[in-house]
Structures are given as structure tokens and as C-alpha cells.
Amino acid sequence: MSDFKSILTRFWGYSAFRPLQEEIIQSIDDGHDTLGLMPTGGGKSITFQVYSLAKPGICLVITPLISLMKDQVENLNKKGIKALAIHSGLSQQEIKIAFDKASWGDYKFLYLSPERINTERFKDNLSNMEVNLITVDEAHCISQWGFDFRPSYRKIKELRKLLPGVPVLALTATATHEVEKDIQKQLDFKKEHVLRESFFRENVVYVVREREDKMQYLLQSTQRAKGTGIVYVRSRKLTKEISEYLKRNRISADYYHAGLSSLNREKKQNDWKSGKTRIIVATNAFGMGIDKANVRFVIHFGPADSPEAYFQEAGRAGRDGNKAFGVMIYGKSDILTLKKNVEKSFPEVEIIKKVYQAICNTFQLAVGYGINQTKDFNLGEFASKYNMQIQQVYNSIKILQREGYLELTSEADNPPRVNFIVTRDDLYKFQVANSSFDGFIKLLLRSYSGLFSDYVPINEDLLAKRAGLSMEVVSRFLSHLSSYKIIHYIPRKNTPYIYFPKERIDISRLKISKEHYADRKKDYQKRIEAMIYYATQKLKCRSQVLLEYFGETDSVRCGKCDVCLERNELGLSKLEFDQLAQEIKKILKDACTFEELIMKLAGNEDEKINVIRWLMDNGKIVHRIDNKLEWK
Structure with a gap:
């Protein structure tokens, strides 16, 4: 070793x-x-x-x-x-x-x-x-x-x-x-x-807040919080709205989503990583491969649609081991939206088939052809062309992907690349015969090495600054050299692409299996329910709820999340609280009055009253019309 x-x-x-x-x-x-x-x-x-x-x-x-x-x-x-x-x-x-x-x-x-x-x-x-x-x-x-x-x-x-x-x-x-x-x-x-390794993050404090005015609470949170953060939202439109709202309130913020140009995304990402921008408001397109250790908070403006996604996104806070916060703000409408997502995520089979046929027609793939082909694919343009909802198209593609008919890659951001395809001697002859290109070719060779043996990523903006030209002129130079077969120039491309792992089949043979539709729908329903439970329950340590989802059933209370802090005020240890709560649950199998419950419980009277009140405040004990208590 x-x-x-x-x-x-x-x-x-x-x-x-x-x-x-x-x-x-x-x-x-x-x-x-x-x-x-x-x-x-x-x-x-x-x-x-x-x-x-x-x-x-x-x-x-x-x-x-x-x-x-x-x-x-x-x-x-x-x-x-x-x-x-x-x-x-x-x-x-x-x-x-x-x-x-x-x-x-x-x-x-x-x-x-x-x-x-x-x-x-x-x-x-x-x-x-x-x-x-x-x-x-x-x-x-x-x-x-x-x-x-x-x-x-x-x-x-x-x-x-x-x-x-x-x-x-x-x-x-x-x-x-x-x-x-x-x-x-x-x-x-x-x-x-x-x-x-245990998924327990000792330095991350989980907090959930139910608020109808989520924007106001977000503003207060970001004003109080120190350091760099991420705010995750569920739509591209919201990224811009929220970042502008924060900026109007003198908070350094910017927005990020997959629909922006690659240059724009790169600049926003670099500004945030360097500390020039304090808060980035983003869809879940932001984060993969971003290793910024000192993120002090990750705020979800509404629940994620699975504990896996939430844990991964919240886990971008506090990678340096110092204290950080994973915060979720939700309203009742968010829970309803999450429940509706189950149906939206599984379009009718006929719609899925229609999407498959339209995609194949778009790329003029005949039945029996297309295997291992890769095609640029703009989801928005496709949906508009065929008068379909973007979300409906995207979810149909996800199901087609599960069946193995095609795969969508949504984050292909390739910088411009150049490779000289002539020998150095032939290049010299071209420079002598075409003096207008000589200065630009020399600039390329001074700026980058390996151009004769490989495709080298280039920065057109940097070349433009060094040459004192506009980026449009630089692109024209590169395109002309490519047309003269001096270089092979591949312009920047950030269009997602679709990959066909098998040939196109006739629509009558396209099958959507129970395994990849009904079973997955049921599984997705469970993930949604697990996320709703995490957000809405107020009895169990937030960290424990997440860990139990991933199979860690022997974890201890974190002592720092919003649930733990409220319980800490009772002055009882976890063991003492749990024992009392279990005893109360047993007694309330048969409803009884508050006074009867106190009489039946052993122990310190103040502690008994505090735990009962806490359970009532958090919805585990309900007060019936007949003035009796029962366990919900």
C-alpha cells in the first residue's frame, strides 16, 4: 500500500x-x-x-x-x-x-x-x-x-x-x-x-420549511447565510426570475440552465466558482462534475422528485468538511405538483410511439437503418415543430431509452477544435501563396501545440483578442482554411444528441413493456412519496429519514436539523423521547382524554406533558370532537 x-x-x-x-x-x-x-x-x-x-x-x-x-x-x-x-x-x-x-x-x-x-x-x-x-x-x-x-x-x-x-x-x-x-x-x-461508507454527513445541517411565501423566506435565508450557495429550482423560467429578485435585493446572484449557450454557461459557472458570483440559481443541469469545496448552503426551492436526486444535490454543500446547510422550502402547491408529476412522467403509450416515429422521421431514418448513429437533437425545436409539450417529449424519450430504442445525451458541450491536415512543407507553400492568411496561421501555431497530430480545443475569443479582430472574423478565417483543406475546423457545438443503439423498427413492432412502464411508474410513485414524507414529517431526524431510505437503519439523530432542534428543547435524550412516544402510541390505540393519558403514563409529569404537546403540535396526536386524543 x-x-x-x-x-x-x-x-x-x-x-x-x-x-x-x-x-x-x-x-x-x-x-x-x-x-x-x-x-x-x-x-x-x-x-x-x-x-x-x-x-x-x-x-x-x-x-x-x-x-x-x-x-x-x-x-x-x-x-x-x-x-x-x-x-x-x-x-x-x-x-x-x-x-x-x-x-x-x-x-x-x-x-x-x-x-x-x-x-x-x-x-x-x-x-x-x-x-x-x-x-x-x-x-x-x-x-x-x-x-x-x-x-x-x-x-x-x-x-x-x-x-x-x-x-x-x-x-x-x-x-x-x-x-x-x-x-x-x-x-x-x-x-x-x-x-x-455511511452516507451520514456530520457537517451538513438539514432544514425543511413549509412556507406559502417561499420567495420571502428565500430572501431572508440568503441574507442571513454566509458564503457561497446554490438554489435549485424546477424550471428554467424560475432560474432567471429568482436570480433577478435576489439581485434587486442587493444579493450577488446569477442563473444557470441547460438552454443557455455553452459560452454563457461556462462564464456563469466560472464566475460562481471564483467567487465573483455568490449564489447560482439553477436547474438540476448545474452541479455534475463541479467540485467546489466551500459551498456553504444548497437551497431547494421546492422538493426534488426523488431522495436520490435530493441527497446528491444537497450533498454539494460542505465538501470541505466545514458546517453547511441543506435547506428545502416548500408550499402545499409543491406537494400537489409533485404528485401530478407521476402521471406527467408516464405519457400514454400511443404518445410515446408518436414521439419515436417523429424522431426517426426527423432524421430520415428508414426502417431497418440507423443503428449506432448519433444525431444532433434540439428538444425545444422538435417539440415546437410537432406541436408537442417539451415535458411530454422528454418523458417519452426517457421511456424509449429504458426500452433501448434510443438514448438522449443532454450535456454535450464541445469547444471548437482545429487539426492541420497538411504537412508543414505544404502549409509553408500555402502561406507564401496566400499572404492574407499568413499572420493568422502563425497566430494559431504560436497559441497552440500539437495541431498537426491531434484535434486541439481552441478559444476563439482569445484568438480574437490576440489578433485584434472580432470573433466573427476569426470564425471566418477558420472556415476558409477548412474549405481550402488546410485545417479541419469543428465549430463549437452544444446541441444535445440522440444515439440509436439499434436500427429503426416499424411502429407496429415497438413495444413498451410492463417492466419499463407500469413497474417503473409504481417505483417512481414510491420515490415521490418518500420525498413528500421527508418534507412533511416533523417527528424524525431529517438525516435519519434520508439514511434509512438508503438502507442505514441504525443511524443516530444528527441533533442539528430542524426536527432535532425542536425536540432538543424538550430536554430529553433520543432514547427518553422515543420510549415515551412509543408508550403514548400504545395507550392511544384506544382513544382517551388528556388527563387519562397523563395518568396512564409513568415518569416525570412535566416531561410527559411536553412530549404529548409536541406530538400534538406535530400532528401525531389529534384532538377529536368528543375531547378525546387518538394517535394519527
């Missing part, structure tokens, strides 16, 4: 591993297939990165999050560690070059989006790679019971046949016991082996 520690110190500057990291690394080193359960911000990536750096060969990292891929590849390259990423947002030539590098270029990490595993190009190149580990990030995506199931993850199992003897490390921050078992089954674990 000393080699692993020296690598940790050399590349990351840490003298010791965080909880569970060392155990996971040792488990893989012993040859065990391993499922690592670590909370958001727990340092999952260090486990496979440190292990693979200590071994000869390359680590395959499968993840659906393109932004996370890019961040990790960039961070590894900055440390002098050779890493690259391949996903369907790249051109075919870029994918070819990347596979060649992975096969022959002494690279240590190859990040792959799951749909690439099924391609012939990947399988052909795999035999040239010495693979030391298969890492499956966001492993809950492989389980049909997971909250973000992706059928392409099921193809990972086939890697085991191609790479016998190579251990598998599966990592996730959110998995129930049911999902844990399914992950291991789907990945063909030789033996069940889970290493689990």
Missing part, C-alpha cells in the same frame, strides 16, 4: 487517504470485483486513479457524464498524467485518433461514454490495450431500479468476456440495497462485495 500512498502524495499532495479510499484500492489490488458506495464529494475518482497509476497498462472509465469526463481528463493532464475521453459528441476522425492514442500512446486513462462499448472500432482497438481495471462510474445507471437507468450500461458485461481476469470497480453515491444487488448482478461480479 506504500506505493499507492506515494502516488497519492506525489500527484494530489495528500499525506493520507480519506475514509474507504484505501480499502477500495486494496480490494481491487487483491483481485476482487468491488462496488464502492461513497457520498457525493467523497473522493471516488482517487480510488481508480491511484490504483491504475501504480500498475502497468490503462484504466477504462465508463461514465455517462461528458462534463465529468472532460473535467477529469483536463485535471489529470495538468498533473502530467496521460488521459483522454471518447464519446459520441466527437467526429469520427477524432474518435479514430483517440483510439490510436489509447492503443499505442502509453495513456493511463481512457474515459468512455457507455454507447462506445458496443462499437466495432472499440472492440478492434481493445486487443491492442493492456487494461488494468474497468471502472464503472455512476454505476446506478446499470440498474433498472436506479433513478437514471441507461440500457447501454448493460453492454459493460460483455467487456468481461473480452477482458477476462481484469477486475471491475463500480462506484456510485446513491444506491438503495435493491440497486446495490442489481449492480453486482448486471456486472457479473464473481462474488458480492460492497464497501460502503
Whole structure:
């Protein structure tokens, strides 16, 4: 293990591993297939990165999050560690070059989006790679019971046949016991082996507030709170409305959602990360791959639609280990909206079929064609063209995705790239013959290295500033050089794309199974109910409610959430309170008066009265018309 520690110190500057990291690394080193359960911000990536750096060969990292891929590849390259990423947002030539590098270029990490595993190009190149580990990030995506199931993850199992003897490390921050078992089954674990860190976040204080005037409470909260924060909302429209409301009240804020241009999103994200903007108001598009340690609060302006999503988003607070807050503000209308989401999330089967047919027609895919094709897809434009509701289209696509007909990637943000496709001698001849391009070509070559061997991301804004030109003129220069076949220029693209893992089928053969419709609807209903219970119950520690959802039934009260603080005022320990509450519950199987209840209970009278009053205030004991009390 000393080699692993020296690598940790050399590349990351840490003298010791965080909880569970060392155990996971040792488990893989012993040859065990391993499922690592670590909370958001727990340092999952260090486990496979440190292990693979200590071994000869390359680590395959499968993840659906393109932004996370890019961040990790960039961070590894900055440390002098050779890493690259391949996903369907790249051109075919870029994918070819990347596979060649992975096969022959002494690279240590190859990040792959799951749909690439099924391609012939990947399988052909795999035999040239010495693979030391298969890492499956966001492993809950492989389980049909997971909250973000992706059928392409099921193809990972086939890697085991191609790479016998190579251990598998599966990592996730959110998995129930049911999902844990399914992950291991789907990945063909030789033996069940889970290493689990408690999801308990000692430094995060959970608070829930029911308020009809949510905006006023949000303003008061952000005025009182110190440091940087995130406010999660459920619509793009609200991101702008709330950020402008905060700014009108002299609070530094900005908004973020997937519909903004990539340059705009990048600027807003960087302003927030650097501290220039204090609060970012965002949809759930914000957060994946963003590692900002000193977030002091995460506020949900209304409930998330599952405990998994809530825990992951709230978990972005306090990654530095210092005190932070996870706050949820909701009104009665939010609970009604959440309940209605169940029906909205499962459109009628005929509508789902209509969406599938319209998508295939849009891309002019004939029946029997389209397998492994990737197409740019603008959800808003598509919905408008076919006069459909965006949410209806999106939810239909999610069900089609579960059935394996197509997959939607909503966060493909690719910067502009350039690759010189002529030799240096031919380039020199072109510069001599076309003097108007000479200065710009020299600027490109001075600004970036590797342009002759690879597709290099460029910053058009930076080039424009250095050349004293507008960005439009820079883009024109690049386009002209591309048309002259001097460079291959790929403009910036942030359009989501749809991937077709199988050929188009006739609509009469399209089946929506009970497993992926009725069963999932029932499962989604349970998640909604669990979220509503978390928000509305006032008897149990917030942290305990979340932990129990993820299977941790032996956790203790946090002592800091809004429920715990109110109970703390009673002056009783958890054990004393629970014993009294259980006794009261037994007695009130048969309704009785307040005085009769006091008489039947043993113990200190003040304590008995305080607990009864507390239970009445929080709706567990109700007062009937006949003046008797009963347990609700």
C-alpha cells in the first residue's frame, strides 16, 4: 500500500487517504470485483486513479457524464498524467485518433461514454490495450431500479468476456440495497462485495420549511447565510426570475440552465466558482462534475422528485468538511405538483410511439437503418415543430431509452477544435501563396501545440483578442482554411444528441413493456412519496429519514436539523423521547382524554406533558370532537 500512498502524495499532495479510499484500492489490488458506495464529494475518482497509476497498462472509465469526463481528463493532464475521453459528441476522425492514442500512446486513462462499448472500432482497438481495471462510474445507471437507468450500461458485461481476469470497480453515491444487488448482478461480479461508507454527513445541517411565501423566506435565508450557495429550482423560467429578485435585493446572484449557450454557461459557472458570483440559481443541469469545496448552503426551492436526486444535490454543500446547510422550502402547491408529476412522467403509450416515429422521421431514418448513429437533437425545436409539450417529449424519450430504442445525451458541450491536415512543407507553400492568411496561421501555431497530430480545443475569443479582430472574423478565417483543406475546423457545438443503439423498427413492432412502464411508474410513485414524507414529517431526524431510505437503519439523530432542534428543547435524550412516544402510541390505540393519558403514563409529569404537546403540535396526536386524543 506504500506505493499507492506515494502516488497519492506525489500527484494530489495528500499525506493520507480519506475514509474507504484505501480499502477500495486494496480490494481491487487483491483481485476482487468491488462496488464502492461513497457520498457525493467523497473522493471516488482517487480510488481508480491511484490504483491504475501504480500498475502497468490503462484504466477504462465508463461514465455517462461528458462534463465529468472532460473535467477529469483536463485535471489529470495538468498533473502530467496521460488521459483522454471518447464519446459520441466527437467526429469520427477524432474518435479514430483517440483510439490510436489509447492503443499505442502509453495513456493511463481512457474515459468512455457507455454507447462506445458496443462499437466495432472499440472492440478492434481493445486487443491492442493492456487494461488494468474497468471502472464503472455512476454505476446506478446499470440498474433498472436506479433513478437514471441507461440500457447501454448493460453492454459493460460483455467487456468481461473480452477482458477476462481484469477486475471491475463500480462506484456510485446513491444506491438503495435493491440497486446495490442489481449492480453486482448486471456486472457479473464473481462474488458480492460492497464497501460502503455511511452516507451520514456530520457537517451538513438539514432544514425543511413549509412556507406559502417561499420567495420571502428565500430572501431572508440568503441574507442571513454566509458564503457561497446554490438554489435549485424546477424550471428554467424560475432560474432567471429568482436570480433577478435576489439581485434587486442587493444579493450577488446569477442563473444557470441547460438552454443557455455553452459560452454563457461556462462564464456563469466560472464566475460562481471564483467567487465573483455568490449564489447560482439553477436547474438540476448545474452541479455534475463541479467540485467546489466551500459551498456553504444548497437551497431547494421546492422538493426534488426523488431522495436520490435530493441527497446528491444537497450533498454539494460542505465538501470541505466545514458546517453547511441543506435547506428545502416548500408550499402545499409543491406537494400537489409533485404528485401530478407521476402521471406527467408516464405519457400514454400511443404518445410515446408518436414521439419515436417523429424522431426517426426527423432524421430520415428508414426502417431497418440507423443503428449506432448519433444525431444532433434540439428538444425545444422538435417539440415546437410537432406541436408537442417539451415535458411530454422528454418523458417519452426517457421511456424509449429504458426500452433501448434510443438514448438522449443532454450535456454535450464541445469547444471548437482545429487539426492541420497538411504537412508543414505544404502549409509553408500555402502561406507564401496566400499572404492574407499568413499572420493568422502563425497566430494559431504560436497559441497552440500539437495541431498537426491531434484535434486541439481552441478559444476563439482569445484568438480574437490576440489578433485584434472580432470573433466573427476569426470564425471566418477558420472556415476558409477548412474549405481550402488546410485545417479541419469543428465549430463549437452544444446541441444535445440522440444515439440509436439499434436500427429503426416499424411502429407496429415497438413495444413498451410492463417492466419499463407500469413497474417503473409504481417505483417512481414510491420515490415521490418518500420525498413528500421527508418534507412533511416533523417527528424524525431529517438525516435519519434520508439514511434509512438508503438502507442505514441504525443511524443516530444528527441533533442539528430542524426536527432535532425542536425536540432538543424538550430536554430529553433520543432514547427518553422515543420510549415515551412509543408508550403514548400504545395507550392511544384506544382513544382517551388528556388527563387519562397523563395518568396512564409513568415518569416525570412535566416531561410527559411536553412530549404529548409536541406530538400534538406535530400532528401525531389529534384532538377529536368528543375531547378525546387518538394517535394519527
